[in-house]
Amino acid sequence: MTASLGDRRRERIDALAARAGALPEGDGGVSLVKSAFRRLRRNPVFLIGAVIVVVFLLVALFAPWLAPRDPYAQSLLSEVRQGSIPGSREGYPLGVDQLGRDLFSRLIYGSRQSLLIGVVSTVLGAVAGMMLGVLAGAFGGLVDTLVMRFVDIILSVPGLLMAISISVLLGQNQVSLMIAIAVTQIPLFARLLRGSMLVQRDRDYAVAAQALGVRRRNVVLGHVLPNSLSPVIVQATLSLATAIIEAAALSFLGLGDPDISRPEWGAMLASAQSVLSVRAELAIYPALCIIVVALGFTLVGESLREALDPKFRR
Amino acid sequence: MLRFIVRRLLQLIPILLGLSILLFAWLRALPGGPAVAALGERATPAKIAEYNRVFGLDEPLWTQYLRFLGRALRLDFGTSQTTGRAVTDEFFTRFPGTVELTVFAMVFAIGIGIPLGYLAARKHGSWIDSTSVIGSLLGVTIPVFFLAYLFRLLFAVQLGWLPGSGRQDVRMEATHVTNFYVLDGLLTREWDAAWDALQHLILPGIALGTIPLAIIVRITRASVLDVVNEDYVRTAQAKGLANDTVRRRHILRNALLPVSTTIGLQTGLLLSGAVLTETVFAFGGVGSTLREAISTRDYALLQGFILILAVVYVLVNLLVDVSYGLLDPRVRVK
Numbered sequence: 184m185t186a187s188l189g190d191r192r193r194e195r196i197d198a199l200a201a202r203a204g205a206l207p208e209g210d211g212g213v214s215l216v217k218s219a220f221r222r223l224r225r226n227p228v229f230l231i232g233a234v235i236v237v238v239f240l241l242v243a244l245f246a247p248w249l250a251p252r253d254p255y256a257q258s259l260l261s262e263v264r265q266g267s268i269p270g271s272r273e274g275y276p277l278g279v280d281q282l283g284r285d286l287f288s289r290l291i292y293g294s295r296q297s298l299l300i301g302v303v304s305t306v307l308g309a310v311a312g313m314m315l316g317v318l319a320g321a322f323g324g325l326v327d328t329l330v331m332r333f334v335d336i337i338l339s340v341p342g343l344l345m346a347i348s349i350s351v352l353l354g355q356n357q358v359s360l361m362i363a364i365a366v367t368q369i370p371l372f373a374r375l376l377r378g379s380m381l382v383q384r385d386r387d388y389a390v391a392a393q394a395l396g397v398r399r400r401n402v403v404l405g406h407v408l409p410n411s412l413s414p415v416i417v418q419a420t421l422s423l424a425t426a427i428i429e430a431a432a433l434s435f436l437g438l439g440d441p442d443i444s445r446p447e448w449g450a451m452l453a454s455a456q457s458v459l460s461v462r463a464e465l466a467i468y469p470a471l472c473i474i475v476v477a478l479g480f481t482l483v484g485e486s487l488r489e490a491l492d493p494k495f496r497r
Numbered sequence: 498m499l500r501f502i503v504r505r506l507l508q509l510i511p512i513l514l515g516l517s518i519l520l521f522a523w524l525r526a527l528p529g530g531p532a533v534a535a536l537g538e539r540a541t542p543a544k545i546a547e548y549n550r551v552f553g554l555d556e557p558l559w560t561q562y563l564r565f566l567g568r569a570l571r572l573d574f575g576t577s578q579t580t581g582r583a584v585t586d587e588f589f590t591r592f593p594g595t596v597e598l599t600v601f602a603m604v605f606a607i608g609i610g611i612p613l614g615y616l617a618a619r620k621h622g623s624w625i626d627s628t629s630v631i632g633s634l635l636g637v638t639i640p641v642f643f644l645a646y647l648f649r650l651l652f653a654v655q656l657g658w659l660p661g662s663g664r665q666d667v668r669m670e671a672t673h674v675t676n677f678y679v680l681d682g683l684l685t686r687e688w689d690a691a692w693d694a695l696q697h698l699i700l701p702g703i704a705l706g707t708i709p710l711a712i713i714v715r716i717t718r719a720s721v722l723d724v725v726n727e728d729y730v731r732t733a734q735a736k737g738l739a740n741d742t743v744r745r746r747h748i749l750r751n752a753l754l755p756v757s758t759t760i761g762l763q764t765g766l767l768l769s770g771a772v773l774t775e776t777v778f779a780f781g782g783v784g785s786t787l788r789e790a791i792s793t794r795d796y797a798l799l800q801g802f803i804l805i806l807a808v809v810y811v812l813v814n815l816l817v818d819v820s821y822g823l824l825d826p827r828v829r830v831k
Contacts, residue, residue: 336515339814340807341769344787348803351791352523424638431640432773437792452643459650470643477638 193338193374200378200414219490226490232482239476243294250288251276254446257283268462280451280465281458289446290468296440296447297473300361301427307365308426309419312372319373320380320411321403331377334370342367346429350438357440360433364426375418379411386410413491420484424477431473448473501822505815512811520804521565524796525558574801579793584801587786593676594664594782597694598775599767601702606709607760614717614756615749621722629714636711645704645777652700662779665694701778705771709763716759720752727751754825761817768813769806 223229242249252258252275262269262283269279277286319330337345346363353359383389384407392402431449433439439450448469455465527533532545532554540548549555568574574584617629653661665671665678671690673681679698682691724730725748733743775784783802790798 332511332515336512336519339512339516339811340519340803341766341810343772344769344803344806347772347787347791348520348523348799351794351796351799352526428638428640432642435640435642435773436776436788449640452640456646459646460654463647463650466643466646470640473640473643474635474638478634481634481638 196371196374197378200375200411201382219487222490223486226486228482229486229490232479232484232486235475235479236483239294239298239479242291243298246291246295250285250291252285252288254284254288254292255444256285258285268458268465277468278462278464280455281461286465286468289451290448290472293446293448293451293469293472294476296445297427297430297449297476300357300364300430300447301423301476304361304364304426304430305368305419305422307361308368308422309372309415311365312369313376313415315369315373316376316380317403317408320377320384321399321407327377330373334373337366338370342429343432346433347436347438350433355438355441360430360439363433363438364429367429368422368426371418371422372415375414376411379414380407383407383411414488417484417488417491420480420487424480424484427473427477427480498822502819505818509811509815513808516804516807516811517566517569518562520800521562524800527796569804572805574804575797577790577798578795579789579798584798585805587798588783588802588805590676591781591783591786594678594780595768595771595775595784597664597677597679598698598702598705598771598780598782599764601698602706602767603709603760603764605703605706606713606763610710610713611717611753611756614714615721615752617714617718618721618725626718629718633711633714636707636714639707640773641704641708642773642777644707645701645774648700648704649777659700660693660697661700664697664781665690666697701771701774701780704777705767705774709760709767712759712763713756717752717756720755721748724748724752754821757824758817758821761813761820765810765813765817769810 258279262279268281269275269283272278275285275287277290280286280289315330315334319327340348345367349363349366350359353362380403388410389402389407392406393399397405427448430439430447431452434447434449435453435456437453439453440447443450443454451469452466452473455462455469459466532548533540536544536548554561572585576583577587580587613629617626620626649661652658660666671678671682671687671694672685674684675681678694679691682688682694730743730747733747734740738747769783771780771782771784772787773784774780775782776788779785783806787799787802789795790802
């Protein structure tokens with residue numbers, strides 16, 4: 184096999200895939216998922232992360248009921264002056280933003296946009312990457328080489344530059360933002376799934392299924408693929424965090440949603456920069472939301488990885 | 498070793514070709530195509546047709562691509578719409594600033610990251626360990642531009658300790674030979690100019706350095722933890738080597754292998770991706786120029802910068818691979 188640039192980075196992904204693929208068949212009769220779950224339940228890191236994620240998901244889901252006010256209503260605009268923005272008061276727990284809108288309600292509604300962007304772009308990137316990975320992993324040979332060369336090209340452009348180029352090309356809107364972030368995620372998922380499938384393909388059960396005369400499509404889709412998914416799931420959780428942060432960065436660069444009245448943490452953070460010296464809280468709260476959510480997904484992802492990694496099994 | 502390097506260089510060719518096709522297609526896929534990109538969005542149809550004829554944009558795509566490739570090889574990416582200067586010139590006046598910033602950020606990240614990661618691993622489970630784990634998690638999740646703004650607000654605007662924008666005080670009448678301002682100051686013996694430029698690096702450098710710092714701490718810690726349990730470390734201890742020798746020769750030297758890779762990769766990323774931090778500090782390097790090009794839709798500049806930066810990134814990666822081959826002989830044989 185030919186090696187090429189960025190080898191270290193790729194090797195790390197592949198090693199990860201191989202390690203997750205090298206799971207023992209079962210833990211004395213306990214299935215992999217069960218024993219992983221058992222370990223997760225005892226892991227405080229996972230619990231903290233899971234609580235964070237669940238809380239924010241609930242907030243996003245029930246935003247209209249949780250938000251005390253209309254996030255678009257500029258109800259205190261008349262009290263916003265040059266150099267002074269009303270802070271916390273009765274009915275406005277965190278004060279208002281530079282346009283007199285209730286900050287707390289905007290943060291609550293913002294969770295919808297931010298999580299939506301994170302989830303959609305990660306799912307898009309994961310699905311596209313997985314399709315490439317399955318192609319490469321299932322067919323091997325020329326298809327493998329072609330697909331992996333293509334992935335290498337995407338990998339050779341630094342993520343943010345890639346995202347910028349795509350956003351500029353597709354125009355400034357939410358969909359192109361999601362696509363831009365998704366594309367940067369493709370190489371990771373493609374390599375991960377391919378590596379993991381290469382390991383599974385040679386396992387006894389896959390060989391046995393083939394020997395029994397099961398058609399290749401069914402071996403790949405029914406046996407190899409489901410057993411190769413765990414590193415991908417771990418990565419998807421971690422990628423959610425990256426996607427949310429990256430969306431904030433693109434918003435900051437002016438490549439986000441053109442409708443800036445729509446509450447979204449990245450955009451709120453970006454637009455608060457101009458009044459940072461007047462009321463820093465306007466930037467700090469959305470930033471905190473981004474950090475906490477990203478932290479939540481990262482904690483869940485890392486502990487999932489540990490739980491599924493045989494190296495950590497006791 | 499030479500064969501290893503040559504092989505790696507040859508493998509660059511398909512990647513660079515692929516990249517050039519992507520970026521060639523990118524400019525053409527833009528609404529209006531390259532003519533609008535060059536003339537601006539308010540160009541008349543007649544002017545666009547004229548432009549297309551002069552620059553051969555009415556020819557078949559593959560001849561156009563070959564011409565683009567030929568020009569790209571000569572580092573000719575046209576002129577920037579906003580400044581009217583050649584994109585390549587623009588790049589080479591900006592790039593030294595980004596290099597200085599990257600060097601500062603990496604020195605900061607390495608200088609703190611490796612000792613901290615090592616300490617965390619040796620005191621596994623202690624408060625130092627947990628603090629550095631939490632810290633490195635935070636370092637990756639804090640949006641870097643937010644951190645940059647906080648630094649600027651606190652240390653430049655409110656406390657006034659350090660300059661918060663630009664690369665050098667505008668009142669400073671410094672001579673610029675290489676466009677590396679710190680180096681220029683040292684070369685021309687204008688010490689105050691060098692010192693001023695260095696001060697301008699501190700805030701953006703530290704903000705930019707937090708992400709590599711977090712990653713280096715993490716990798717160092719994990720790697721030292723791995724190595725400490727190796728047989729050769731136990732052997733070294735068992736045969737009665739001084740703790741210090743074991744630490745230096747057996748643990749650190751082996752543990753730093755994966756760290757060196759991380760350092761290389763992060764350097765490549767910073768060189769190409771300091772867009773956010775540079776923008777906050779109006780730094781005037783490649784990153785803040787890219788940001789301006791996005792808002793003015795200066796496509797020629799965007800295309801040229803992104804292509805050059807991608808090549809830089811690819812080359813840095815190559816350098817990382819080669820140096821890894823030097824550090825770890827096992828890689829070469831594979």
